[in-house]
Amino acid sequence: MLILDLSKISFQFEILLFTCGRHLNQLVMEETSQEPLISLNVDYDSGNALKETARWTKFISIVFMICIVIFLVVMLFAATALNVLFSSLIPSLSSMVGGAVIVIIIFVLGVFGFTSFLLYRFSTLVKKGIEMQDQELFNKGLSNLRIYFIINGVIAILSLLSNFSTLIKQLLH
Amino acid sequence: MENQLDNIFKISFDDNSRGHLKTISMWAKITAICAFVGYAVALVSAFLGKNQSSSYVTSEGFQTNSLVRGSSIAGAFLVAIIGVAINYFLYKFAVDTNEGISNIDQQKLNEGLQSLKTYYKISGILIIIGLSLLVLFFIFIMLFSPPRP
Numbered sequence: 001m002l003i004l005d006l007s008k009i010s011f012q013f014e015i016l017l018f019t020c021g022r023h024l025n026q027l028v029m030e031e032t033s034q035e036p037l038i039s040l041n042v043d044y045d046s047g048n049a050l051k052e053t054a055r056w057t058k059f060i061s062i063v064f065m066i067c068i069v070i071f072l073v074v075m076l077f078a079a080t081a082l083n084v085l086f087s088s089l090i091p092s093l094s095s096m097v098g099g100a101v102i103v104i105i106i107f108v109l110g111v112f113g114f115t116s117f118l119l120y121r122f123s124t125l126v127k128k129g130i131e132m133q134d135q136e137l138f139n140k141g142l143s144n145l146r147i148y149f150i151i152n153g154v155i156a157i158l159s160l161l162s163n164f165s166t167l168i169k170q171l172l173h
Numbered sequence: 174m175e176n177q178l179d180n181i182f183k184i185s186f187d188d189n190s191r192g193h194l195k196t197i198s199m200w201a202k203i204t205a206i207c208a209f210v211g212y213a214v215a216l217v218s219a220f221l222g223k224n225q226s227s228s229y230v231t232s233e234g235f236q237t238n239s240l241v242r243g244s245s246i247a248g249a250f251l252v253a254i255i256g257v258a259i260n261y262f263l264y265k266f267a268v269d270t271n272e273g274i275s276n277i278d279q280q281k282l283n284e285g286l287q288s289l290k291t292y293y294k295i296s297g298i299l300i301i302i303g304l305s306l307l308v309l310f311f312i313f314i315m316l317f318s319p320p321r322p
Contacts, residue, residue, distance in 0.1 A: 056296070059297050149204065156203065166214075171221070
């Protein structure tokens with residue numbers, strides 16, 4: 001009798017475990033199925049916005065790169081003329097200072113060229129990432145935009161400081 | 174169409190991309206605020222220049238100088254209006270994206286990305302206008318420049 005009762009109890013316990021397990025399983029499944037609802041997705045709206053952004057940034061970066069190349073070509077051809085112009089404007093200007101001016105111009109053009117390249121990389125990688133469903137490409141594109149914005153931010157801070165110094169000079173004079 | 178929708182849904186803003194977007198929004202905010210302050214400073218310095226030059230004009234009597242200063246103020250105003258209008262979208266992008274990521278709000282994130290799109294769209298259109306004006310300027314110079322003997 002006791003053995004029968006024990007087997008009954010153990011059977012009921014098994015049923016209880018089974019139902020608990022099912023409930024637990026359901027809960028886990030619900031949680032995992034809720035995960036995408038909580039996370040942020042590249043849905044239709046954001047995908048479209050990013051694709052359109054990529055289109056415009058591609059255009060802007062290509063225009064900038066062409067402008068930089070044209071400017072460099074003009075500089076190369078007019079280097080001697082520019083040197084003559086500098087020395088006629090400021091006679092005390094040595095050739096070394098003229099060279100330094102050219103180096104500064106090339107540095108500024110290099111920075112602008114690099115930022116344009118970053119913008120171009122962002123546009124191509126994000127567009128490819130969305131079209132090919134490649135998370136890694138998409139992240140790489142965003143990483144390029146991140147570096148672009150950091151450089152832009154530093155340039156913005158420097159130009160603001162320069163604006164302030166101009167204002168202070170005007171106030172003092 | 175359905176296939177395209179599926180393709181878009183398979184990519185998500187994971188930890189990596191969310192980190193990138195956070196940094197992007199932070200620096201975008203800094204850039205926009207610097208631009209707003211910069212335009213204000215440029216306007217003030219243009220006005221100060223105007224005041225200084227008007228005293229110079231009265232003492233020396235150069236009317237053309239005052240004209241140049243006036244146009245520089247108008248130019249500063251125009252640049253400030255366009256710049257503020259563009260950078261407003263950059264600021265909105267920064268704020269909305271940051272809010273969207275912090276509160277896991279898809280709607281806000283989408284609004285932020287729409288603002289980024291508008292920012293680059295306006296910039297692109299302005300570049301097209303600028304290039305068109307440049308081409309027109311060169312055509313004008315080529316047509317109306319006096320012929321060399």
